[in-house]
Amino acid sequence: MKNFIWSLILVFAFQSCARVGQPVGGDKDTIPPRFLGANIDSTRVKVPRNIREIKLKFNEYIKLKDIQKNLIISPPIKKITKIIPTNLPTKFVSIQFEDTLQENTTYQFNFGNAIQDNNEANVLRYFNFAFSTGEKIDSTYISGEVKDAFNIDNNTKANQNKTVVGLYQYKDSIDYKKKPYYISRVDDDGYFELEYLTQGNYKLIAFSDDNENSIYDAGAEKIGFQKEPLTIDKSISKIKMTLSPSQKKVKYLETKTVEGGILVLFEGDPKAVKIASVEESLGDFKVRHRQYSDSVKVWLKPFGKEQKKSKRLQFSYQIGTKKDTVSTYYKPLEKVEMTIQNKKGNKIPPKKEFIFASNFEIDKIDPQKWSLKKDSTEAIQFEAKIVKDNPYQVVVNADFKEGEKYQLTVPKESVASYFEKTNKSYRFDFEIDKSDNFGKCEFRLKNPPSSKFWFQLLDAQKKVKFEQYTNAPIIKFDLLPAEQYYVRILVDENENEFWDKANLEKQIFAEKSYIFYKILTIRPLWEMVEDWDLTTDKKLKAKIRKAPTKKMKNRLGNTQGNDTNGFPNNGNNNSSGRGNPFGGGLNTELQRGF
Structure with missing residues (x-):
């Protein structure tokens, strides 16, 4: 019996030793793997150029996550044949290749967040291994910060920043369709560091490597660059770079x-x-x-x-x-009728025109055949015209009154495209909303652009809802729906009425842009007044939150934590312009009732 018990104990012990997995009991492991050594001499210099494998040893079983996306080798090694581990965890990383290494060159292998322990997936963040085929390992580095001019709410999930910074050896003609000579990833805070650099002249760029191929794709990825060559004869820090949308070649x-x-x-x-x-x-x-x-x-x-x-x-x-x-x-599509419809909804903001749109470009209209009535009885005088910048739309202007209902009748064949006409009559019923349901805002700009610019209000999906093309230092929006907005300025520096993107090939920077550092919250019968100094370094760190649905508001009982539109407040739910509707703390904007 004793022999049987001892046999069970030995079997259990062997199984425990052989298993690579989660240990049972005890505190949770939070420590990442620890690097022990490599198959290269500890000095890591005078490494033979014909070496075909780099083997790195760790103190525990590891696995590699998204190694193809995370691993960056500078200078690039093109012909990599095998990387271990793949499926089964090991206590080492092996990178095998066919390239002959360059002489007197420092190589670095940046693993990003690929190396994790097998049990708890603790990440050995940005592990970097360097060696040299020459007499010494280059110790020069550059570091700095990359910001995204178009990342409105700085919404980059942890470990998901795909931005990279690269150095090309400077010469008259640089092939940006190849990987940079040195390359490194930007961390989640925008910080970058390129280490072990050989002194010389370089071209510095940063780009959003969205397809993670370590090559800049013009037009598809954002770009930032320095026009002048970067001379690296000593370490350089605090480099500032800005990403902007890029232009494709026509x-x-x-x-x-x-x-x-x-x-x-x-x-x-x-x-x-x-x-x-x-x-x-x-x-x-x-x-x-x-x-x-x-x-x-x-x-x-x-x-x-x-x-x-x-x-x-x-x-x-x-x-x-x-x-x-x-x-x-x-081959023409099946016969498609020319139609018109109201895409704006049946409630029209006060002091605004009624607009209908067609699926065909509109060439001619005959408004003399149309009729506009109030409450289905009283005929109203009106004017109608095709929108110049959008010939798919027609605007109808009249002396519309708040709270009144109107009916517009458009007979068949009174709206025509180049080769088609509407073949049936349409009636549009709509109502003019009350100004009590809308708010206002005023922005007072300090250090405004010297040229014209677009002042834009964007919704939660970052789509432009309202904009003005102006050069005025004071911007006003009347009759805004009670919503939250991001605020952005795009500067038209050459005043060609088009915001020009960056062009790396032609060394042209994108035109300037600014993002307001707060979310604009519009409430009915309130006017928000904001002072905005365009030289400020403040960043927007909040996101637009969806207002609760009507069902949710009823369930919440509309307590003092939210106003009648579902936005947060501090309980001062009035329209007198007093109190801080954002809740807590001192804010710089003024609120006025109207």
Whole structure:
């Protein structure tokens, strides 16, 4: 019996020793793996150039998470054949490659957040291993901070910052389609550090490596750079860089069949595109291109009996001095009616026009055939016109009164595109909202831009809801819906009425942008007055929170923690302009009732 018991104990002991997993009992392990050594001599210098493996040893079993995304090798080693561990945990990391290393060069392997212990996934953050094929390991470094000019709420999840900083060896022509000579990831606070650098002249860039291939993709990723070469003859710190949206090189992409014709697509926001028919294959057509848009709409007159057959079209396009010819086959979509609809909702803000839109570009309207009535009986005088900047829309202006209901009747064939007309009548019922449901805001700018700019209010999805193109130091918005907004300025430095993105190839910085460091909260019958010094370094750290639904408000009982729109307050739920509706602390804005 005793032998049997001892046999069970020995079996259990062997199983415990052989298992690599979570130990039972005791405090939770919070300590990351510890580096013990490598297959390279401890001095890590004079490493043979023909070495084919780097092996790093640790004090416990480890695993590698997203190693392809995390591992950065500077200078790059191209032909990596194997990385261990893969599926099963080990007590070492092995990187095997075919490249012959460069002479007198310091190499570094930055593992980011890839190395984790097997039990609790404790991360050995930004583990960096360096060695040299020369007499010494280079000790020069540069460090600094990268900020994203378009990251409105600084919403970067922990360990999800994909921004990288890279150095290219400086020369007259730099191939940015290759990986930088030195490269490092930016941490979640925007800090970067490039270590073990050989002294010399370099080109410094930073980019949002969204596809994590360590190569800058123009137009798809944000970019920041220094125009002048960076001379590194000693360590440099406190370098400041700013990421901005980048511009793609202009080129033709494709042609698609759409309602009423074809859509010609480009990359790179061409300023102007000219379209011409080749051998009259387009027949009767109209071209619409909005400046700096990446698409051109070509409206085609139906081809009569051949309408249902595929037809070969040839046309030329010209962008600046560049000309080319395109051939495509066009088969019209099934007959699509021209329609109009109200996309703005049935409640119209006071002092605003009524707007309806079409699925076709509108070329002509006949408002003399229309009728506008109040309460279905009283005829109202009005004016109507096609929106110049958006010919898919028509605005109807009249002496609308708050709280009144109106009916607009648009008979068939009184709205026309180039080759189509509406084939039925439409009636739009709408009501003018009361100004009591809206708020106001005023911004007083200190150190404003010297050129014109767009002053924008954005919603929670960062879509522009309201904007003004101006150069005034005082900006006012009347009749704003009771919501929360992000506030942004885009400066039109060259006043071409287009916000220009960064272009690394041409060494052109993006035009300036500013983000207000607070969320703008609009409440009914309140006017918010804000002073904004554009030279401030304050950053917006809050996010717009969705207001509770009506059902949720009822459940909450509308306590003093929220105002009637669901936004937080401090219990001073009045419209007199007194108190701090943001709750607690001193704030700099004024609130006025109106």
